[in-house]
Amino acid sequence: MEFVVGLLLGAVAWLVLRYGVSGFFVIEPNERAVLCSFGRADRMGDLTTLQDPVAQVLNADERGRYAYPQVHVVQPGFHWRLPWQTVHRASIATATVSIALDPEDQRANAGGQVLEAVTKDQLNTGLRGQIRFTVSERNLYAYLFGVRSPVAHIMGYFVSILRDRIANFEAPRAAAAEGTAVLDPISAAQGISINDLRKNLRDLNEHMDADCASSAARYGMRLDAALITSIDPPNEVDSALAAINTAHNHVSSEISLAQASADQRIVQSRRAVEIETLNAQAEVQPLLALAEQLGELGGIGGPGAVDAYVRNAKLPLHKRIRSLLLKSNHSEEGQ
Numbered sequence: 386m387e388f389v390v391g392l393l394l395g396a397v398a399w400l401v402l403r404y405g406v407s408g409f410f411v412i413e414p415n416e417r418a419v420l421c422s423f424g425r426a427d428r429m430g431d432l433t434t435l436q437d438p439v440a441q442v443l444n445a446d447e448r449g450r451y452a453y454p455q456v457h458v459v460q461p462g463f464h465w466r467l468p469w470q471t472v473h474r475a476s477i478a479t480a481t482v483s484i485a486l487d488p489e490d491q492r493a494n495a496g497g498q499v500l501e502a503v504t505k506d507q508l509n510t511g512l513r514g515q516i517r518f519t520v521s522e523r524n525l526y527a528y529l530f531g532v533r534s535p536v537a538h539i540m541g542y543f544v545s546i547l548r549d550r551i552a553n554f555e556a557p558r559a560a561a562a563e564g565t566a567v568l569d570p571i572s573a574a575q576g577i578s579i580n581d582l583r584k585n586l587r588d589l590n591e592h593m594d595a596d597c598a599s600s601a602a603r604y605g606m607r608l609d610a611a612l613i614t615s616i617d618p619p620n621e622v623d624s625a626l627a628a629i630n631t632a633h634n635h636v637s638s639e640i641s642l643a644q645a646s647a648d649q650r651i652v653q654s655r656r657a658v659e660i661e662t663l664n665a666q667a668e669v670q671p672l673l674a675l676a677e678q679l680g681e682l683g684g685i686g687g688p689g690a691v692d693a694y695v696r697n698a699k700l701p702l703h704k705r706i707r708s709l710l711l712k713s714n715h716s717e718e719g720q
Contacts, residue, residue, distance in 0.1 A: 514613035528605030
């Protein structure tokens with residue numbers, strides 16, 4: 386009898402230690418977890434990610450393929466699970482890796498340092514940069530259960546979009562005076578997409594951020610930022626590109642000097658026109674005032690008032706003419 390009681394007490398103690406004490410677990414601040422009962426994740430009823438803001442960027446076709454159930458997320462802290470439950474953890478810390486990283490083959494892409502891509506003019510370029518991503522807490526089901534290797538999926542997704550963007554990249558069009566979009570004539574004549582890519586790395590990075598916005602809804606991983614730092618041309622065309630860029634810079638400098646000189650002449654011409662206009666207005670203004678006064682005088686004094694004013698105005702002129710004639714006669718007598 387004592388043996389049976391001891392056996393029962395031992396079994397109870399083992400169960401308490403095995404499923405009671407060991408059932409407690411801790412979720413770190415940079416972790417999130419999902420509990421599964423008999424292999425099934427603890428879901429939030431019939432809700433899916435399509436009802437969550439994370440799926441707003443998906444188009445109609447993608448919404449049919451990437452509909453994952455919403456699950457209860459275990460937050461950081463001290464928790465306890467039942468014996469038939471398992472804990473699936475995920476780190477939500479932000480990770481930064483090279484854009485050339487291949488998680489399935491560490492030797493690919495020059496050891497994960499340089500990613501190759503083909504431009505629209507069929508030049509094979511080497512891309513260097515970093516990509517920053519983190520696990521989406523709003524779609525943990527896709528990260529934990531949706532795909533087998535989420536990091537490999539997210540890197541392949543990013544690389545495919547990047548190569549497509551490189552192959553079809555065009556320099557942004559500048560707005561003309563009439564509001565139409567025109568290409569820089571020098572860039573259009575140059576026609577080399579590597580130069581366009583180098584000059585517009587910021588636009589390329591912004592396009593990549595926008596194109597990869599659906600990664601959280603697809604694979605449960607959110608791309609925080611993509612930074613492409615350099616684009617290297619093939620060695621056989623590097624010297625030719627350097628010569629073209631030197632010529633381009635020289636032509637751009639000459640055009641800038643010509644535009645500055647033309648702008649200066651235009652400003653000087655405008656100032657000269659303004660000065661002459663002011664001088665003409667200054668000469669016309671007294672005549673206009675005199676005409677206005679004569680009109681008022683004719684209205685007040687009658688028709689003869691204007692003639693009398695003109696006759697009186699001529700008297701000083703006659704005196705000057707007579708004086709001139711006298712001086713002229715005296716000069717002739719002296720001769």
